[in-house]
Amino acid sequence: MTVTVKMAAVIQKLTDNQKEFTADGNDIYNLILNIENRYPGFQSQILTESEEVHQFLNIYVNDEDIRFLAGLQTIINAGDTVSFLPALAGGQ
Amino acid sequence: MLRMFYGGNVWKSIVIIEIPIYFKNFIIEHAENDVPNEACGIIHSKNGQPSSIHKVTNRANSPYRYEMDGLQQLNLEKIRDENGENLFAIYHSHVATEAKPSPTDIRMAFFPPGSFNSEPMFDNIYYVLVSLAHDNADVRFYKINKGPSVEEITVKFV
Numbered sequence: 001m002t003v004t005v006k007m008a009a010v011i012q013k014l015t016d017n018q019k020e021f022t023a024d025g026n027d028i029y030n031l032i033l034n035i036e037n038r039y040p041g042f043q044s045q046i047l048t049e050s051e052e053v054h055q056f057l058n059i060y061v062n063d064e065d066i067r068f069l070a071g072l073q074t075i076i077n078a079g080d081t082v083s084f085l086p087a088l089a090g091g092q
Numbered sequence: 093m094l095r096m097f098y099g100g101n102v103w104k105s106i107v108i109i110e111i112p113i114y115f116k117n118f119i120i121e122h123a124e125n126d127v128p129n130e131a132c133g134i135i136h137s138k139n140g141q142p143s144s145i146h147k148v149t150n151r152a153n154s155p156y157r158y159e160m161d162g163l164q165q166l167n168l169e170k171i172r173d174e175n176g177e178n179l180f181a182i183y184h185s186h187v188a189t190e191a192k193p194s195p196t197d198i199r200m201a202f203f204p205p206g207s208f209n210s211e212p213m214f215d216n217i218y219y220v221l222v223s224l225a226h227d228n229a230d231v232r233f234y235k236i237n238k239g240p241s242v243e244e245i246t247v248k249f250v
Binding site for chain 1: 130132154157158162165179184188193194204205
């Protein structure tokens with residue numbers, strides 16, 4: 001399935017400064033592997049060594065956070081938009 | 093840049109910036125309204141001057157930490173592109189502690205968090221802290237740089 005991938009400004013360096021592009025994948029994990037083929041190093045910034053999404057990175061399929069869907073196994077469909085963005089977070 | 097040692101790992105800059113007092117009042121009101129939880133938001137700029145301010149939902153719903161809602165972040169990025177604005181500052185409140193970046197705040201200014209030998213996630217923006225720990229709210233501006241080093245900016249509210 002071909003989806004639109006959007007990268008938040010602060011992590012566009014991972015995708016050769018591409019803000020938006022299309023990529024293929026059946027689910028989020030497969031999509032990340034395909035992006036890694038195009039932009040080596042992408043996967044290691046998105047996933048931990050145990051292949052989980054880094055705690056402070058958010059991935060959305062359209063308007064839904066994949067944490068509330070099926071995580072990396074979330075199925076994606078043609079025409080979906082998948083957004084990657086680091087969490088803006090902190091605390092006392 | 094001229095700097096003087098301020099305490100802890102924070103440097104106080106000699107440089108003074110002017111910020112319309114509207115932004116200070118907006119941040120304090122937002123912080124007070126969101127008690128007991130931390131409040132957070134984003135300030136945009138145009139031609140180097142703050143131009144708009146936006147509340148963002150704190151997904152953490154916590155008195156001790158904040159995490160900005162991702163979709164609102166993306167929408168604000170789109171608004172900046174459409175309006176020719178830039179990211180100027182990220183603000184959040186400390187409900188019971190001083191208006192100074194915490195170790196967590198500093199760590200989270202980098203991506204991946206804590207990668208202090210890299211450039212911070214955002215280049216050349218301000219981190220604004222509002223403290224509600226005392227009777228009068230305290231609003232302070234900082235820059236967080238590689239290292240990390242933290243620099244307090246002297247602000248004149250006009």
